[in-house]
Amino acid sequence: MSSMINFLIEKGRCVTCWPDANGSTPLHRAASLSTPYNLGVVRTMLQHWPQSAEVCDASGNTILHLLVCRMPNYQEGKNLLKFKDIYTLRNYQNQQGNTPLHIAARNMDIIMVRVLLESSTKLCIKNMEGISAASLIQHHNLLEMLRKRKMTWDECEAAEIANITFLRKRMSILGVEFLLSQDSERRNILHRLLHIKDDSRILKDDFIDFVEQVISSFSELVFQTDLNQDTPVHVLMRNDPTTPVQIYSYNNQHNILSSPLSESGILPVLLELCNQGILIQQRDQASLKGTCYDPPWLVQNVKGNTPLHEALIANNNGLLKRLLRYDQRSAHLINKCDETPLHLLAGCPLYVESLKKEDIKLMVKVNIEAACSIDKEGLTPLLRAFQTGNLSTAAILCTVSSEAAQTPDAKGRTFWHLVINHPSGYYFFRLLRDEALRNLLKLKDKNGNTPLHLAIEGNRFDLVQVFFETWELERKSSSEVKWLVDLLQLQNKAGKTPGDLIGESSCLPPKIERSIEDKHELIGVRSMWGIPTTETKTYVNTMGIIAALLTTITFTAAFTVPGGLIQDKGTPILIGRAAFQVFMISDVLAMSLSMMVLFCLLWIMATGNSKNSVVILDFSISLLLASFYATIMTFMTGLYATLFSVKPWIAIVTLVLCSLLSAHASNPQIYRHQVAYSFQKSYSYFCYHVLALHC
Template identity: 65%
Template sequence: MTKFVHGEDMSSMIYFLVEKGSCVTCWPDANGLTPLHRAASLGMPFNIEVIRSILYHFPQSAEVCDTLGNSILHLLIGRMPSYLEGKNLLKFKEIFALRNYQDQRGNTPLHIAARSKDINMVRVLLEFSTKLSIKNKEGISVASLIQQHNLHEVLRKRKLTPEECKATNKPNISFLRERMSKLGEDFLLSQDSKERNVLHRLMEIKNESHIIQDDFIDFVQQILEKFPKLVCQTDVNGDTPIHILVRNNPDSTIYVASGNRTNTNQNVNDFIFSSLWRSGVLSALLELCNQCNLKIQREESAKEARYDPPWLVQNALGNTPLHEALIANNHVLVRRLLALDRRSAGLVNKCKETPLHLIGGRPMYMEQFKRKDIELMVEAKAEAAYWPDQDGLTPILRAFQVGDLSTATILCSISPEAAKICDANDQSFWHLLVNHPSIYYVHLLLQNQTLRELLGLKDKNGDTPLHLAIQENRFDIVQVFLDTWERERESSRGRHRWLVDLLDLQNKAGVRSMWGIPTSQMKTYVNTMGIIAALLTTITFTAAFAVPGGLIENVGTPVLIERVAFQVFMISDELAMCLSMMVLFCLLWIMATNNRHNSVKILDFSVTLLLASFYATIVTFMTGLFATLFSVKPWTAIVTLILCSLLMLLVHKYLVIKFLIPFKNVIRYFFWMFLRFARKICTKIIKWCTAMARKFIGCCKPKPSNGADGQGRTRQRSVIIV
């Protein structure tokens, strides 16, 4: 049976069902709800998509009401994604006819919208000439409800002024409090050109903002207490304030100071340089939104009304706040959002991506999620590991495609059954793994029996992962596969024929390269290596005659010739030049030979010589500096020696991947501390210079004379400063 998920185009399925039996759209279930009524309870904005499809194929279904007399328009109050969607919905003549329809309590849709302060629907219904004089059974008209809830000012669509927008960007809380005291609490409902209210704009924290943390959080709390439903309000892009909050880059730099509105005159030195995630501002704001959500949920439960929390609201791209937090690489908020509502782990966006797809499709330069975080995501919605995106890739296949082998390996170990799913070309994750250089993860995945059984799968071209490994000259992977299949090959009757086929494929694919260089790209590698070798030759040739310390006049002998470090400098310089020259000769031989087997061997030898030339060049540099500096500044010479030695160690790719990348946050923290220290030093220097300048100006200021001119003005002596 085909599985349909949120975000999938179900128009064809709805048309198929309606065509088979159009009356089915009017049949109520045990609770008196038709399929159209049920569609209204779906999460935004997919409820409108389903309702629009049903109305398009069978518009008469809008005439049926539920057991309480509620029409589809009654049920959509509070669930309309935006003003524009509501306006488009009332263009259906069947929906337009329901604008004045009363339920069993006499309430029209406008009654419900005004009571729940659904400003978008109030505005839409008023624009479509809904009657304001209709009274319900309690004798209350729509006009009195609008006046009672003071919606007149809100309906005027007040726009934020440029000064107010600038104050929300800073954020300048004292200015916003002044505006609220002058214009009233309805000022908080003002919107900008993108239909973002004050809460939307405050949730977007700019880089290098100066924030008085206590005052900022108190003001946001005040907004949510006055208008709690602002946390669910969407802008033109369908974003709630929570979408914007979790979209903030956690590594953004801000200046934070403690204080409140009684202590807003903060000194510049009171602000502390910090990253956004270290300050705790994002977590505190998300907790305020959660408290507001719980309050709304209790109120809606008391009314026995359905309520969709903001964690499940999807914007125009179909992204929930969990999707946005994953895109922003905000690990802390991802864990918190998952704890608040696990259902968000099973929602997909317009690209049919679950949160698991975003975890697996992260670039390598981003900090990877830990195993326990991925396990929580899978536990929240185990089926999400099997769902393909619009490219036909599951989260596991997506991770292998982008090269996030760490996350891919974790997903395979957690959901080995999901690893059996292939892409549109019938390629398993083993086929995709061949394109990545790391052999470590190959050994790790082969430890799982279920995953080992997938090595025999063939793609549309009939190739197994072993075939692709041979064709791509990945003989390190070939060796691992052969070792893994040793028992199967020994028990196979046609093992000799199998080995012959492998040898034939090997001859077609090319000759093995020790450095994994494909023969198809040999020309590119030769050109690049030639440029590098020529540069090294020029550098080392120049260094041999421009020796450190200079030459003895009339003799030409180096001044530092007796020092051991200088002798090492000369030898390493000669070695680096000879090696780089040898690389150039080897590359010429490659261009002159037609034997591919010999070309690959010479190319591998050239790479080895080039690496040795790099090492010799580094030794030349550090010994030259050591010979000239040690007698004058020993500590400088020793530091140079240590740094260059570390550079020689860090040339290895394994060390960079395993040690440097995991400690990038530590390096960033020390960098921030250094900047903070430098800022304090600069501030003190500026203060000292300012004080000295004021003292100097005070000494040079001219003194007034005792006499006065004819007009009563004091005469001043002209002071000439030389």
């Protein structure tokens, strides 16, 4: 775009002074371009219209204020101040009273600080806060940094792409002191080299030899921190092990092997070189009095992370044992989120294959207290593992630390409450077999819910089935198994037990239905017809209407008998036929059963016990079903008695159709239970639970 910009400036030079709605001129906008294009556009504008440098933006900043942290190197800064209009701005104060030197010192822009100091900038000017530029320079220790050489842009790029040939050439020109150079963010050459980018082409042997040469020449480089307080070891641990890199050797430079960084074997070698440099520096510190460095393993950056934290965040777990072998104290440090390394290890995703049971046990062993420590989210490492879905790690932590298994989160939920939310039931069954962990199922959250409450409310009936299966297995081996009985009797703050929730559920799977048929001692009485207790009132109203209709029909049929009555006597004409006698008995039975249903429904409304209501409701359904059968029998025997002597085939067809209807209605595929079974169970419950209470 340089030709277009030159053309526009030549046609309208004065436009470079025009501010927009935000108070920025084109010259100010040019400062925000990417380095080094910003300086090229700025120089072009100043050459055509130097007066544009005198215009300030809405905050009172000049172009010199805006170029802080945007100067590519020292020489470019010196060339810029050769413009007379720029040179006169070196002591100019913005609305906050800050000169360009204030801004440069506060942002630790060593290049701009050096350029301004060499241009006779005043150090005693104070801003609105009463702070001088000299105070800022002293506060950030910039004078010591000014004594160090700054890496050029080309050198930074060469270090990042591991261009060892270029770096060796620069070292041959500048000498070994070149290795002490730093960039604008106070990163040394090790910081740059140990950050391996995607698809980097690395000559492995040459790369490792150069890093070894750097560390052996200046071992203190391993201890130096950048603006983010990161040591080179932090940068090394931050490398993603899945990053694709291209590795080749001296003897095989044409056949390049592209593979993940974890398979290249470079990271362990570099980590060992850093450790050797640390040992060398510690040995020198022991023999000589001087600057004492903290071991990089214990150095925490601005986020409070040690190299061990950074390795776990990057899922670089293959180096876990090495880091702990160098210094186990790093496992005790917490970052600014109150996370121990064990928190980060437990939060590793499931696809991390290098995470092994031995690694987790080792982390717990070196810092037992970490298993129970709580981060800012109120989570222990165990709860963090359940939150991320890493159930395998969670299962190991449960067995390794029983104290951690009892620690709840901010909502009072233990790990049992969290495992309910995960689709897999394998680890649930595995943990349920542990008696010590199973006793924690009685712990309630802040709403009074046990894990079994949440499983039923969340329709996790696969886990409910695991409860029953585990109880059955233990009951066969021991006659004193009471843990599930006690668990089903615990109430939440709403006064509901897990047994109540099972009884209220309207979507129990058939497998659960079969499991609880013989477990009434566990969950109380549940309708054998699958009627939820919450819908009892609806069923009572519907059954009352049906029973009343049946009573009316059968009562009317008793006095409007088929064939008519003898006028003088008022007795039925067909009283002597067997079919008519069956008709009368069936009608009486249907009428009596339907009336009995109405009595039972009245008892349901009168009783306040939900279990007794369920028993009576089941008994009422059985009576109503029997009344239906008796009504069908009444209908077909009445037709048979009146038609057989006149039209036998009609009577026979009636018998066949009604028999088929009765057979189909009693099919167990249609109803949940056979009629005989319903009568047996309902009669027993009725006798023991109802008659004993009401008679």
